[in-house]
Amino acid sequence: MMLFILVLFIYPFLINGDIDLMKITNHTVHTTIRHRYARTVITTLVNNSDCIPREFPFFIALPEDAMITEFSVYKSGSLIKTRVEDTGLAEEETIIKPNGLKGYYILDLISIDSKGFENYVTVSPNSTVTIQIIYEQLLKKKLDVYDHILNLNFNQSTIKDLQITVNIEDVCDIIFLRVSRRARTNFSSPEYQSINVFGTNKTKTITWKPTIIEQEEMANKNLNAQFIVQYSVDNDYRPNLILYNDEYFLHFFSPSNLEKFRVHTTFVLDGSGSMGIGKIKHVKQAMHNILHEMRPQDYFSIVIFSNDIKVLMMNADDSKIKLEDFLNINYNSKNIILGFEANEYNVQQIDHLLDIVPQGYTNIGDALMASNQIAESVKLRLNFPKDEIKSIVVLICDGTPNYGKFKDDPFFETKKNSPIFGLGYGNEDEKIHFLNKITLSNHGYSKKIDEKLDNDLQIQNFYKEVSTPVLSDIYFKYINKKELKDGLSKKSFDLYFKGSELIISGKLIDSKEEFNCTINAHSKHGPYSGPGFTDFFYISRDNDEFNLLRKLWAYIHITEMLTKHTITQDTKEKNYLKSLIIKYAIENSFLTPFTSLVLSWPDHPNALIQTEKLFKNFINYATLPKWKKVLLYEMKKTIHHRTSIETINSSPLNPKLRATYYALRSHSTIVEKYSITTND
Template identity: 30%
Template sequence: MVKPLPLRVCVLLLLAVHFSTQDMVTLAPSEAEAGDVTPVSTTPLKVKPTIRSLHITSDIKYRYATTLISSRMVNPTDQAGEAVFYVTLPESAFISEFLMEVKDNVYKAYVKEKEEAKAVYDQAVQAGQFAGHVALDARDSNQFSVSVNIEAHGKVTFNLTYEQLLSRNLGVYTNTININPQQIVEDMSVTVSVEEPSAIKDLEVPELQISNEVVVDKPNSLAKIEEKSPNHKVVVWAPTPEEQKSQNSTGLSGQFVVKYDVDREANPQQILVDEGYFVHFFAPENLPQMKKHIVFVLDYSGSMGGRKLEQLKDAMDKILSDLGPKDHFSIVVFQSFIEAWSPNAMYRSSIEHLSRWELETRPDIINNVTLDKTFVIEATPDNIASARSFLGNYSDLGATNIMGGLRTGLELVSIGSDLWINESDPPQPVVVFLTDGQPNVEEYNTDAIINKTKPLNTKDCPIFSLAFGYGADFNFLRKLSLSNYGFARNIYEAADASDQLKNFYKTISSPLLSNVTFTYLPGQVDNSSRTKIDFPVFFKGSELVVAGKINNDEIKDKETIGELSGLTANGFQKFPIVIDIIPIPLKPENRTLGHLEKTWAYLTIQQLLDKSDSLDDSNERNQTKKEALKLALQYSFVTPLTSLVVVKPNETEAAVDTTQVKPGSNDMYGIGYGQQAAIASSFGGSGGGFASGGGAYPMAGFPAPMAPSPAMFRPQLLSTHIPAAQPLPANAGDSDVFEESAQMDLVPVKITLDDVEWLHPQLENSTDSDSVPVTVDGKQYNLGLNQTDQSFGVCQVNGKVGECHHIQYCALDVFQIEVSFYLPYQCPITGDFLGVCCPQDIS
C-alpha cells in the first residue's frame, strides 16, 4: 500500500532553443519512500474537458511586456481525470510565476537551480515512476506544460505569467500571443495595454494569424482600441462564442498580434530613470545608410537538393536585386570543395579533400586562380545579373565543408577591408552564412570550427548564421555567431522559406552605425552594473538598449551623463548622452519591483547566457553561468539554468521527460491528453503518461497548421490517495555550484505502421493498395506499401547516425501521435517516398 506523500512536480523547461540537451519535466515525491502501487487500468478513457474561461492580459510598459494567461477548466465527467495545461510562449520570454487554484487553495510554483531538480528526476526514475514526452517549441517559441488530477466535475484554474523585453525589428515592436483552446470558449478575452514614455504611433492589430505562410495585413474587426492618452493605448479582443464559431467551428487557433512604434522626434534618445535604475533606448532615424560589403557563404551540398535549393535560389535572386549601387558583394559556395565566384573567374579550394574519381571526372576543378580583389564585386546591374545566373544554374551538390566555406568567406572580408583601409566611410563587412546540415568534410568537430573561425575573423566582422531546416545544428550556429559579433536564426522548411530568407536580409540590409560604444560618467552611473555597451553594428529599424543602476539620485533634466560614439556614413562621430527626464508614474504601494529593474535583470541574464555560449574557457563560462543563475533565482525567472518546481495536490508519483520537436504542430495554446509512453514503468509494466501538446521547433514565426490533438482528460491510473503538497522550504533553490547538465537519451522503439495515428485518415481513405498519397509539411509524398526494405543511405537524427528506410520498416513510437514528431526523422527517398532516418541503436 502506498503511503500518503506530499508531491512536488519539477517542470524543467528548455527556454532557449539553442540548447540541445534534453530536459525533464518531473513529477516526484518530496521525500523517498517505498511502497506498493496497484494499477487500476492500463487503457485510460479519454474525455474532453471544458474550458470555462480563457483570459490573457499583456501589460507592456516601456517595451517590457508582462503577460498573464489564466484558464479555468472543468472536468465534466463522472471520473477523476488529469487536466493538462500547456502554453506556447515566445522564445525570448522568461516564465516568472505559475499558480494553480484547486478547491479554493492556491498552489504556487518555485524556481530552483536545474541540477537540484534533475536530482529529483533521477530519484523519481529510480523509484520506477512514469516517464513520457512533452512537446516543446513552436516556431521561435517554447511550450510549457503541466498537469493536475481533478475530481469528477471538479474545477481548476491555471495562471501562468511570462515576461520579455520587446525587440524592435524593421521599425516595429511586436507582441505575439498564441491562442489555441481547441474548442469554443464561453468566456474568452485578450487585453493588451501599451504604455510608453512618448507618443505611440502606427499601432496595428491584424486578423488572427492562422498560418506561418500567409501574412495577414487586414485589421482585426473584433479588436477594439481605446486611447487613454497619446502615450497609453489599450487593445481588447473578446470574441463571443458565435464569433469564434464563425471563424472556426472547432475553436480559434492562431496568433493574436499587436504591433506598434513610438515617436522619437521629441526624444531621439529615451533615457528612463526609476527607483535607482535606468534604461537607455537608442534608435536614431535620421542617419544616412552606410555602404556594405556582404559576403554570402552558401551551402550547396546534397542535402540542399530539391525544394530547399529552389527556395534559396529564389531568395538570393531577390536579395541580390536589392543591393544598393554603392554596395559590394562576394559569393562563396561550399560543398565537398569551395568555390568563390566573380564575373570573370572562379576560385576553387579544398580540392585535396576530393576523391580520385571526383578529380578525374572534374578536371576543371583544378585551377591556379588566386583569391583577390576581383572577388569583391561592385553591385552593378550587370554584375548582379551575372551572379543571379551563376546561382540559378549551379547544380554541383556534394558533401558539407563548413570550415572551408567560412575560411574563404573571411578571407574575402579581409581583402575587402584592406581595399578601403584609407577611406573615412568604408563599407561595413557582413557575412551571411547559410547551411542545412552537419560538417562532414575537412573539419567535423563543430567546437573546433568555432575555435578556428575566431582567429580568422581579423576584421571583427559580424557573422549571421541561418540554420535552414531540421538537419541544421542550431546550437553550433548560435555559438559560432555569438563568438563572431552576430546572431543566428532558424529558416523553417515550409512553403514560405524563401520569404523567411528575404525578410531576414531586410533586417541587416541597412547599417547606420558600426563599432558603437556607450560611455557613461562614473559619477552618474554604476558602471559595474551596466548591461552590454559595445555593439558591432546598428541596423535601421532596430534599437540598442542599455540598462544599469544610477549613482546619482538627483540627476537633473538635460544633464549630460556620457557619450555615444560610432562610425557613420560620414565618418567617426560622437553623440552626447543627455538625460531628457520622462515622467514615470509613481510606484504603487504594492509594487515590489519597478519595470526598469525587471528590464535590467532580464537584459543582464539574457546577455550573460549569450556570453557563456561564446566563451572558450570552461572556468570563465561556468562563472558567467553562475552569475546568470544567481539573478534568475533572485528574480524568479525560468531560464536554461533554472527549473520550475510546481507543488501539486492529490497526485500519484510520476516522472515526465521532455524532448524538443520540430515545427509542424498547431498546438500553440491548449490542453493535451494522455498517451502511451516510450518507457514503461518498472512496476506493473504499464505505460507512463504522455502529456502531449504536440508543439514544434523554434524570430518572427508561427507553428505550421497541422491537425490539432484533441483536448482530453486522463482518468487516474493508480488506486492511491495522496494529500496536498506542502510548500518548499525557504532555502529552496539556493545553490553555490553550477555544473553542466547531463544529457538523458531516450531510445525510440519500433511500432507497426497501423500504430501511427496521423496516417490513419490516409490509409483508411486510400483505394490504392500499392501507394498512398500523404501530405507532410505542405508537400505530397508517397507511402509505398509494397516497396522492399533497403537502405537509402546514411543519415543523422538527433546527433545519432542512422540509415534511411521506408517508413513502414521503421515506424517509431516517438512519432506515433503527431506528424510534427516525425519531421526530425524524415529523410529523402527517390520517388518522394516517405522515409525515416532509422537510428542504429533501436530495437
C-alpha cells in the same frame, strides 16, 4: 468472458478519452507593455466532463527571448504557485527525507517553432481547473517596429470564451500601430469587428474577442494561429532617452536620419543534400529578390557549400561571372574578382549560376573560412576608407557541420571582424545551438525559418534587418560625480542598424547626483558623438513602474550572461556566469536554463513510509489519506522505470485501477501530484 472482451475493447477509450470530454472553456491573454517591456498573463480554464481523472496537455508557445516568471494552478479550492530555484538544488530536494516529506517538481522548457512550455495537468472527474502562466520579454526594435506576437495553440477548433487584451504605454508618442491575426498557413486581414483599438498618443489598448465563426475560419482541425501587434514610437523626439529611479537606469538609444555605410555582403548558402529541392527553391527565390533590391553602391559575394566550396568569381580580363571551386582560386591575385557591385548587369548574370542541386554533406566550417578570406580580399581590392564600407556574412543552412576540417570544432571566431548573421531551417536543439553559437561568437545573431510561413519573405526581411549599418564601434561612457555601481550591462557595440535600438542598463549609487552619458562612434562621414542631447525621465518610488527598472536590469543582464555562457570556452568563466545567472534569476523570479520552477507543500509528521508497504495499498488507493497519496506518487515515479506499462496491463487489476494508474502517470508535472492530494 463477453464482459472481459467488452472491457478490453472499451479500455483504450477510457484511457485516451474522447476529446469532447476534456475542453478549454475559457482562455484569456493580457499583455501590458511598458517602456517596450512586455508582461503577459495567460489564464486557461479546463473542464473535464468525464467520470474519471484525465490528463490535459497544457502547452504555450513563447517568443524565443521570453522568460517565464510564474506558473500556477487553481483547483479544488486551492491555489498552487511556483517559485524559482537552482535546478541542481531542486533536483536534490525531491528526495523523501526522514523528518518529513518535501515535494518539489521541475518544470522544463521544450523547443518548437520558437520555444515552448508543456505540462500535463490531471483534472479530476466533472471538475474545472484554472491554469495560469506569466512570462516577460523585452521587445526588440527591428526596421523601426516593435513586434509583440501571441501564439494560440489548441487541440480544439474553437473556444467558447477567447479574449486577448494588449495595453501599450510609452514615454514617446505611439505613431504607428498595426494589429493582425495570422493562421499558420496564410496571412489574414486585420479588419474584423472583434478587434477594438483605443487610447491616447502615449497609450493604446487592443482587445480581440473572436467569434466562433472567426475561430472556425482560422482553424482546420485545431486552432493554431498568431495575434500580432506591431507599433512604432516617435524616436525623432527622444532618440537618446534615459529612464531612471533611485537605484537603476535604462538607456534607449535609437537615432535616425543617419546615412548607411556601403555594405559588402557575403552570402553563404547551404547546398547539401539535406536542404532538398523545396528549401533550395525558396533560397534561390529570396536571393533573386534580395540582389535585385540591393543598392548599386553595395557589393555582394556568394559561397555555396556541400562537400566542396564553390564561389562566384570573375577574371578581370573577361568580366564574366562564373562559379568555381574555391580551392582552385588564388584569391590574393589582382586578376581575381570575388566581390561584385550590385548593379543591374552583375545581378542579371547571377540567376542561372544559382541553379543549385542539393547533394553531399555539410561543410559549413570551410565555407565560413572562405567567406572570411573573400571579405578581406574584397576590402583590399576596393580600398575604400575605413568608415566607407562594412562587411557582413549571411549564412543560410539547415544543419550542423558533418564534413571538412571544422566538423568537430566549428566554433571559430573570424579574425577580421566580419559579423555573421544566420538563418536556419529545423527545430532540432543541436542545430539551434550550433547556429546561435557560431553567430554570437562572431558579433551577430541568428533566427529560425518557420517553414509553415513564407520562407522567401522571411529571408528577405532578415537581410533588411542586418544590411543597414549606420554606426560602427559604438561606445557609451556614463559620467557621475560618484561612480556607478557594478552592474552596467554591455556598453560597446560593433554595429548599429537603421531602425533598431541599443539598450543599456545599470545601477546608480545616488540618483540625486547628476549623471550623463557620452557616446563615441563612427558614421559614414566620420566620428559621431550622439544626437546632441540626452532626455532624462525620472520614475518616482510612488510610481507602480518603479520596480520595472529592476526587472529590466535583471532581464538584460541574464540575457547577456547567457550569451557569454554560450560562446565562452573557458570552464571557469562558464561556472562563474552560471552562478550569476542563477543568483539574478532567483532574486527576480526568471526561469532560465539553470533554474526551475518548483512547488512545495507542507511536511507531514508521519510521512516516512516504506515504499513496499505503500505499494501494497495501491489497490486501495481511494481509501488512502492525502499524505499517503502524495507519497504514492513519489513511489510511483521511483518504480516507473522498473514497472513497465505492459506489466500493469497484464496484472490482475481492474480497468478502473488501470485508468487510475494512467491518470497518475508522470508527465513532468506537480499538478498531477497535487490533484491526487485533494480528491478525497
